[in-house]
Amino acid sequence: MENILEIKGLNKAYDGFALKDVSFSLPRGFIMGFVGENGSGKTTTIRSILDMAKIDSGKISVFGLDSVKDTIAIKEKLGVVFDSLYISDNLNVKQIEQQFKPFYKEWNSDEYAARIKKFGLPTDKSVGNFSKGMKMKLMIAVALSHNAEFMILDEPTSGLDPVARDELLDILAEYIEDEKRSVLFSTHITSDVERIADYVTILHNGKVWYTGTKDELTEGYVVVKGAEEDIPSGVKEKLIGFHGYRNGFDAMMKSENAEMLSDELETEKASIDEILVYIAKEDRRERDSKTDKV
Amino acid sequence: MKIIIKNKSDVPIYEQIEEQIKTQILEGKTEENEQLPSIRQLARDLKISAITTTRVYNDLAEEGYIISVTGKGFFVAPRNNDLLRERMLCEMEEAMEKVIVTGRNAGLSDKEIIGALKKFMEE
Numbered sequence: 001m002e003n004i005l006e007i008k009g010l011n012k013a014y015d016g017f018a019l020k021d022v023s024f025s026l027p028r029g030f031i032m033g034f035v036g037e038n039g040s041g042k043t044t045t046i047r048s049i050l051d052m053a054k055i056d057s058g059k060i061s062v063f064g065l066d067s068v069k070d071t072i073a074i075k076e077k078l079g080v081v082f083d084s085l086y087i088s089d090n091l092n093v094k095q096i097e098q099q100f101k102p103f104y105k106e107w108n109s110d111e112y113a114a115r116i117k118k119f120g121l122p123t124d125k126s127v128g129n130f131s132k133g134m135k136m137k138l139m140i141a142v143a144l145s146h147n148a149e150f151m152i153l154d155e156p157t158s159g160l161d162p163v164a165r166d167e168l169l170d171i172l173a174e175y176i177e178d179e180k181r182s183v184l185f186s187t188h189i190t191s192d193v194e195r196i197a198d199y200v201t202i203l204h205n206g207k208v209w210y211t212g213t214k215d216e217l218t219e220g221y222v223v224v225k226g227a228e229e230d231i232p233s234g235v236k237e238k239l240i241g242f243h244g245y246r247n248g249f250d251a252m253m254k255s256e257n258a259e260m261l262s263d264e265l266e267t268e269k270a271s272i273d274e275i276l277v278y279i280a281k282e283d284r285r286e287r288d289s290k291t292d293k294v
Numbered sequence: 295m296k297i298i299i300k301n302k303s304d305v306p307i308y309e310q311i312e313e314q315i316k317t318q319i320l321e322g323k324t325e326e327n328e329q330l331p332s333i334r335q336l337a338r339d340l341k342i343s344a345i346t347t348t349r350v351y352n353d354l355a356e357e358g359y360i361i362s363v364t365g366k367g368f369f370v371a372p373r374n375n376d377l378l379r380e381r382m383l384c385e386m387e388e389a390m391e392k393v394i395v396t397g398r399n400a401g402l403s404d405k406e407i408i409g410a411l412k413k414f415m416e417e
Contacts, residue, residue, distance in 0.1 A: 030344065030345075031343070173337065173338040174338060176334075177334045177335070179334060195342060196343065198344055198345045199345075213343075213345050215343070215345060215346060215349070
């Protein structure tokens with residue numbers, strides 16, 4: 001399977017924040033959800049892919065091309081959707097086409113007009129009056145009109161109502177149906193990822209915590225609940241994000257270790273949301289135990 | 295073919311779809327050699343991962359419910375297919391086991407259970 005995106009050993013340090021050895025790849029024809037709490041490095045990674053941030057070390061290839069050297073060739077086939085519009089508010093859709101058209105060799109005006117119509121976007125209003133969902137659809141229309149083979153969306157669903165989010169998922173599912181095109185979208189609304197994504201990458205503190213198929217992720221972890229005294233010996237070390245309270249505890253663990261548990265403990269499948277929460281809790285616990293020792 | 299996904303169910307999505315397709319094939323609600331939607335189509339229609347639908351079709355093909363024709367797609371296996379027949383017999387045996395256990399739990403003798411079964415068949 002050919003990878004449309006490949007990131008190897010990406011490092012990028014800012015004041016007080018760093019991406020550390022980030023590596024993951026996305027095959028052609030699939031959707032990857034890119035998740036992690038705020039500040040985990042999702043946007044920095046995306047900015048690095050787009051060569052908007054200068055990377056310290058590592059290699060990023062898009063369509064097999066180098067993200068730094070071949071950035072112009074890459075952008076020809078790349079569609080980008082950010083959570084806010086990067087175009088002037090007082091233009092209408094026709095004037096926006098005039099702005100974008102010169103940048104792309106393969107611009108297709110018919111396709112643009114057809115998309116605008118299909119997405120139900122008004123042609124007489126300036127985009128400043130567009131709702132958030134309309135702006136997002138406009139940017140997708142632009143991407144589709146220059147025949148982008150890879151779409152990167154940064155937090156496309158934040159601030160969208162459920163109907164608009166559902167529409168977006170529809171558009172993305174249709175987009176990748178031909179098996180040639182891919183989507184990378186970052187989000188913290190994990191139910192969107194849970195449903196539609198083929199692959200998931202979880203970033204945590206600038207590092208890749210998980211990358212792989214979504215099914216392996218969601219089948220790979222369970223949430224354990226019960227009374228603390230029922231935890232068999234040797235199991236507690238395997239618990240992630242242990243949270244004890246007066247009447248019991250809850251924690252996450254790898255499904256493969258679940259057979260070590262006694263019957264008194266309840267387990268259920270972990271959602272991506274829960275996985276993110278327990279990763280963060282584990283982190284806090286580790287930090288707390290370090291300060292305790294000092 | 296009718297497929298419904300319950301998002302709030304604990305049963306994984308791939309299992310939900312597999313069960314529904316199996317049931318419809320076993321109950322004869324599908325035609326022999328009926329073409330199934332492609333992996334990508336099904337993923338798009340249900341708004342789920344193509345990896346999940348790939349797994350569904352691979353599992354069903356392995357179990358003999360459907361057959362894969364290279365370059366053409368997936369089809370409901372012919373009824374005379376040995377694997378499918380075996381599955382159906384298996385399903386029947388499971389159902390009969392349930393009948394016997396439930397009957398005995400209700401205090402029926404084996405003769406009475408057989409009698410009840412015969413009566414049902416005549417209806």
